[in-house]
Amino acid sequence: MSIQAFLTNLILRHQFKRAGRGPLNVQKARYMVNKMAKRAPPLPKDIRHTPVPARPDQQLCGAEWLSADQPQRTIVYFHGGGYFFCGLDTHRPVAGYLARVAQARVLSVDYRMAPEHVFPAAVDDAVSWWQQLLRDGTSPTEVLFAGDSAGGGLALACMVAARDRGLPLPAGAILFSPWTDLSCSGDTMRTLADVDVMFNPASLPEAAALYLNGQPTNTPLASPLFADLRGLPPLMIHASTHEILLDDSQRLHSRAQQQGVRSELHLKAKMPHVWPTMLLLPEARETLKHCGEFARQVTPNRAPTP
Template sequence: MSTEQRATLDAILRQAPFPADLGVDELREQLRALLSAQPLPADLTVIAGELGGVPTAEVTVEGVEPRHAMLYFHGGVYVLGEAALSADLASQIGRRIEAKAISVEYRLGPEHPYPAAVDDALAAYQGLLQNGTSPADIVLAGESAGGGLAVALLIRARDHGLPLPAAAYLMSPYADLTLSGESMRTKREADPLMNPDALLARIPDYTAGQAAALGLISPIFADLSGLPPLIIQAGSHEVLLDDATRLAREAAAADVEVTLAITPGVPHVFQAYHAILDEGTEALDRAGRLLAGHMSEAARVGVERTIGA
């Protein structure tokens, strides 16, 4: 771990806050400008696609023959973000597990409040299954709100009786829109990027009068039984730290296999800064190994079930 790298990143992030009093359009433009300023790796190809009628951005890496598929859900408090703008982080996971990364352009509030995002996630997953992709060859991944959405998708897929993917990788999941985690208070000063006031300002855009404690809005309050393995990573310097730890605890209590890793001294979705932060690369490497193992195990169990049948 590099103290200097962490200090440099903290300073950079504190120069680009997203104030709570900005409107949605201004916030979207700020985020688009910030993410677009970072050039994509030269070996990436991003093309528009669709799954189940939902727009997607398909990300492939030159020289990597995809053997698997990953549905990716971007962050942005269910109000901001675009599928293609997460291409780099999605590709970092995809290249580690030899998967095509399919970033889902789910609908956002306030124009399309809950349950539009969950409906789109489910439709995209159903489309992937209908295309003939084996569930054992599918993983989900998401950052921040995208992490929470990935869990909501698993719950909906389970409740619809669909075969579930091999695993899900959740980076700093936004899993409690009631903002009841103690880290909202204790990590407020340490977090260089997120703050409770900014989060609170955007919640009505997504909930639109629905209770924030609904399980598909805030998965820490949902029945998580029967879900596939979850890989949850967060940094110790983020107000959403308790979202990650409580989600892991609730999943484990429901007999779900969980791998939780908290990296000290790093911010929200620190994996996105892998180019300048060793901890980001190391976390992605660990997640890649775990995802590959879960897919191998899912394929083995699938073969055993087929033989047994």
């Protein structure tokens, strides 16, 4: 573990986890992460940033493109945040870094969030953008989905929904600590409660309730761990052995393999939840380069339509 990771764990435990005690405060959480996002370094000059305004008449939420020079593939990225906070600003650094290491153009999707917009709004937004890319002539064989935490679950749910609607699927998916079980029934929710430096276990059922708005916690498109995964493309899953959502990744990996889906699970000890999104960590940059290699393996080397 790097010194940067050691210090990050200390800061998260004494600031983020402590601040998360007690009832869920949506506005406070949004304020905290937006304040942190303002301190993020600017995008590298070789990454082109193009905002995309929402188009309600076409059922498209806002988004933005982060593109490397001469991109060879497309990545659709769904940010994490428990379906109620974070956004384009908070995840612009990781989306931009992915664009560089994967030689890609990355579409970061600003899907609607709870409590203002409850399930299935996020899934609808994800599928609408996928349909739009297909209408624009993007070949699904040149596309990967990616996401962290709730965004990882959303990437998975979007693929399940797309398959069930008869839409083509992307060539693969990269998932960072995906939240796949909104029933919060994994054993590590309890066994790793003390060592997890970010989350108090009680906060996740609260976030799930905001998003689900009365729907069952095992609804497949909200908790894709319980979905039929057959026919999905290869998955690359990264998680920490010291996070309460570890079981969400382990059970997803096992279930995917049982249903004939190629899946690889990469675990790293003593790292915080969604650590690949934390670019100050050398472990994050190393892992994202590994993700770039995965992207090149599962997609052909051909530039997508601009």
